[in-house]
Amino acid sequence: MSKVEVKGRVSPFPMPVAILGVMLKDRPNFMTIAWFNRFNGNPSIWGVGIGKGKITLEAIEKHGQFSINFPSSDQIAVTDYCGIVSGRDVDKSRLFNVFNGTLEHAPMIEECPLNLECTLYKLVELPKAVLVLGEVISAYSDDRFMTNSILDPKKVDPILLTQPDNHYWTIGDIVGDAFEVGNKLKQ
Numbered sequence: 001m002s003k004v005e006v007k008g009r010v011s012p013f014p015m016p017v018a019i020l021g022v023m024l025k026d027r028p029n030f031m032t033i034a035w036f037n038r039f040n041g042n043p044s045i046w047g048v049g050i051g052k053g054k055i056t057l058e059a060i061e062k063h064g065q066f067s068i069n070f071p072s073s074d075q076i077a078v079t080d081y082c083g084i085v086s087g088r089d090v091d092k093s094r095l096f097n098v099f100n101g102t103l104e105h106a107p108m109i110e111e112c113p114l115n116l117e118c119t120l121y122k123l124v125e126l127p128k129a130v131l132v133l134g135e136v137i138s139a140y141s142d143d144r145f146m147t148n149s150i151l152d153p154k155k156v157d158p159i160l161l162t163q164p165d166n167h168y169w170t171i172g173d174i175v176g177d178a179f180e181v182g183n184k185l186k187q
Ligand SMILES: Cc1cc2nc3c(=O)[nH]c(=O)nc-3n(C[C@H](O)[C@H](O)[C@H](O)COP(=O)(O)O)c2cc1C
Pocket: 017, 029, 030, 031, 032, 033, 034, 035, 036, 049, 050, 051, 054, 055, 056, 057, 079, 080, 082, 083, 084, 085, 086, 087, 088, 161
């Protein structure tokens, strides 16, 4: 075997990048996230790992609501910015046009092609982070990001992150159809 051990921390490779929105006092605050995924189909429950002590976590604990917004690759600078400055020090509320769906404390970003508004489902304490599980109440997009009424990955043009090199990427080419291409191996 020619395998070698990968040194250091290994992350999912790659990770989609999103911006989590909360209400901080009376204004929106936005934090960049990469540790997240969907963990239950129906209801749709997503989990986000948030480092202990972050002000965004305090806001989620207080209001029990948040949003997850998927930026396009032309938004990498503002997406990165939301991940390197804190709402404790900087007002991030004016970076975007903000809208609300049905929830009062889940501010969403108009410029992002996909927005999810979530209510807190459960908090799971981990050694250095808290796994925030949230139920998606509604999802929003725009016709211009869809083809035949479904989200079109090329039009959404999401941002991907690889670590430990810390590079942002865009998605590449389609290489096959899920739940389909494996059928040819069935006897
Ligand atoms: C690309 C990127 C991804 C990030 N992902 C996460 C994450 O999943 N969880 C986390 O706790 N912090 C993550 N961070 C760091 C937070 O976004 C950062 O600490 C931010 O300043 C917190 O905002 P706040 O202090 O306003 O809550 C990430 C930062 C970047 C740049």
